[in-house]
Amino acid sequence: MAEVVHVVAYDCDVLVIGGGIVGLSTAYAITRAAPGTRVTVLEKEAGPARHQTGRNSGVIHSGIYYRPGSLKARYAVRGAAEMAKFCAEYDIPHAVTGKLIVATERDELPRLHALVQRGRENGLTVRELGTAQMAEFEPEITGLAAIHVGTTGICDFTAVARRLAEASGAEIRYGARVERIDRRPERGVAVRTASGDIVRGRMLVNCAGLYCDEIARLTGDEPGVRIVPFRGEYYELARPELVRGLVYPVPDPAFPFLGVHLTRGTDGGVHVGPNAVPALAREGYDWRTVRPRELAGTLAWPGAWQLARRHWRYGAGELHRSLSRSAFTEAVRRLLPAVTEDDLVPAAAGVRAQAVLRDGTLADDFLIQRTPRAVHVLNAPSPAATASLPIGREIARRALAGLER
Template structure:
């Protein structure tokens, strides 16, 4: 029985791809459930969803059995089907992961083993075979991953919003949450609107830890924003598809890679540098409150002490186009600095624990009448449909006992 005075049953905060996939999943699993989505921007997918490489990840990188591995492998195939059904631009291109130094060869082989454990039909290539796929790319060995692709994730988000049947309220910036066991959850926006629901779902991305605390739950982690900077390749003919370096297993970042997108242009990046605001898409964007929150978190300092050498390299590539070009030349020797044109940056919402550990898997936590998605960076866009179903399952479970 529906409680009187409530605007909806499930109140989702965040109109990125995960929030909209959750709304979509709720209405499919439980038709008739009233869902409202609050998004502070004037449209969907304005942050992590719309500011990434646009890659449908295969799941090759992730620890077998982890949520990332399970959801990315299944989610990649499901995302392709969704795009085909709803007319969203996409392509399954495959990609190369290329070792350019001998020290990377054991990691490349280990990655091949991991991919096979995750059920992905990877193929190991020698140096001569790399040129068959990418004539301008140089390396000692590579993995060919056939299930990787590209798509328009902003288009996916729009289709999810339409197909969900949920009420989507844009320009709704949450400033206060009042949760009471007998009355549900009331949210007030900066415009003074009050929206009441039985269960709240937190898909606020870059602000998810703040929203959890507003709700009264301890997220046990803080979002530390990392900006990823991209360039567009002025000579796109140098790259046929997707080319990645061998990643450092100590970090959740995949390194500077080459991506031919659905627009047929080639993006290069991202690097990963600390952002000075949660939506800090350039060095000139500084928000003292955001920066203070990061600096006040002990985990941020412990992370910095542990990984300062890695961070120094990323910072150098951010500040020096020549250094960035040198990094690209390890994969693509023909590139010149004048081939690289700055493109829009993105910010990754990376959850960091108190001990300085970077949360490596998707992190979903529950509280009374609330479900919080507290770590969902890449490959969350790829895995958004299975993530949405999992969050919806928990939200409907909370709804049944509310």
Template sequence: MMTHAAYDCDVLVIGGGIVGLSTAYAITRTSPRTRVTVLEKEWGPARHQTGRNSGVIHSGIYYRPGSLKARFAVRGAAELVDFCTEHGIAHAVTGKLIVATDRSELPRLHGLVQRGREHGLPVRELGPAQIAEYEPHVRGLAAIRVGTTGVCDFGAVAARFATEVSAAGGTIRYGAEVTAIDRRPWGTAVRTADGRVVRARVLVNCAGLHSDRIARLAGDDPGVRIVPFRGEYYELAREQLVRGLVYPVPDPAFPFLGVHLTRGVDGSVHVGPNAVPALAREGYRWPVVRPRELADTLTWPGSWHIARRHWRYGAGELHRSLSKRAFTQAVRRLLPEVTEDDLRPSTAGVRAQAVLRDGTLVDDFLIREAPHTVHVLNAPSPAATASLPIGREVARRALRRARATGWKPPAVESGHCV
């Protein structure tokens, strides 16, 4: 049995996005003096999914009652607002409209009303005239307003988590790409690209776009493959056309919410995203192709099942990606006055979507455990909104795994109360 001093840390987190950092933050809060280290391959936090989204604090209205997404989003939205207020992070609770523009969408809109009420959310039904009171330039047959939705700077939230972890004695190493994982009876040893080795009682995999690969490095079969979908955004030149947040009624067959309008904390209005297959896990533009990662997607049976089932939907998304005119037409369903000249290209993001072998798009947060490891295998939107409760849940599982090695919380070992 290894001694306490032989370990470099008690819990090692791979991934410096908002979920990895919130997990480390939760550990330092719930079990002070636990030695926690975060490894992030980039040279700063939140460089991928966290820092490349629309910045929306989601209410939880879309998610199935009882699911982790629903529970964590409803709770996390309120906690996140409190966290931003406490730490002076830019945010605003604006509410949002979900707008039906076609009669076929009305039953789904009514279903969202019922779901919102099940979650205890403040939901108000609107007719065309009432839509215009909130958003004079938006047109629709009916809408609902969800009062708890807002916006914030998620990159700043992640950076604050990192600051808090460091202040509590945790270690965050940037530029530390993981290249090998060796799991032993006593824990795990992780090697980074610079040749350094970190020995830990428990490994937590929060690697986002690379989470399935990290799971395989650890010797585990994740049972899913991360299939990257790029979300492309435009910025609205005439910001005065949109006051707040405006969404279409989502297609229940997909975990994507459709092209929406988002006024951010800086006053700019983002339009998007669409959802097209990316040719690399960090493929933020069409020319970015990584053959090995593309082969990883194409050899996964689930990818072909998706293509066969949803080729019409995919063809439409691809058309809107390649044609600004087609993208503009999609936006005009909500905002009739918009023109191609109003849309300026903005930063794209890539969604780490876990896909089962049969082509099922995993529609909830997916956390799996193995000896000395906890893998977060699916945590796309609304993970940023739900980052505080997700972090606590992953931390709870990691600390339970650590106790299985004979470790005791430092406060117990030392005899001090915390």
């Protein structure tokens, strides 16, 4: 009896889920590393960069905050230089501005000094400043001491994402929400979208951001983490002339959030924020947006309760500043005493896709897992936009290695 051979007609070699900057950078990297590889990107929105990529302060991070040797440290330092070069090459609005990190309390001085050491371990040039030197950079900012990091910058990450989409040569399908995934190690993956389309690929790359853990489970993999969404609430400064560039407080090392900071964007406006409060939906950009299924999923994860139990005091402070503009103003006044409540104009919020482990630990590095016929990007919040070019190459390397099996 003749052997029956099943021939699978693939629509692409690599199927990327997610049209944010990481997914599009991955498509861009694959087509450059392996010309002729067919890449399809599925994005549920009508255009690219509608969530984390397009809803942040547009800062090209230097890499000073991240543990030496970590993916965040290596990719942010490398990515900052590459992002500035990419923006210059494609005429995308950007500037290398440098930034101040300012200590306003005595107990912050040791942490400021530790940042100096960390920055230098990561290969950065870090200048320590006294109050007089601070005033040369930012006359309206007050503090006990500061450091200046020259490689920090700003850019339009949405424009970067659009250019990556164009330059990748990939097929980009917008309005393609993934509903089902059928993965067979010997035959690749088949994805069904909400419109009923079936897309078949030899390899799946999950860059779904706020939904990356759900996509992993649809694939049949248990990621070991859950995305707990945190909303970052921003204001615009009505008197942008008060701030020349980028000003940050000394962050609490226990959290991946950088505290309320001031960042002048490429449009000349100054972003103030963010707060970091739990969102009631994965795309919960305000308190009115509640999705019971998603909220129940967060509350069912043991790590969410462990996180709340461990850090409720920090969370209470963030919640207070979310509900009280006067409390938020006081937080800003630590750095910028001249600011008033009337200077703060509500702006669009963002949501951070933060991976939380079962024990309540916040994933503090980029988290990328490869399984048969799939690569899952399970934690890629800030500084992922900064580091998107080297991250894309790393994901591409793993995806192409999976194709060779």
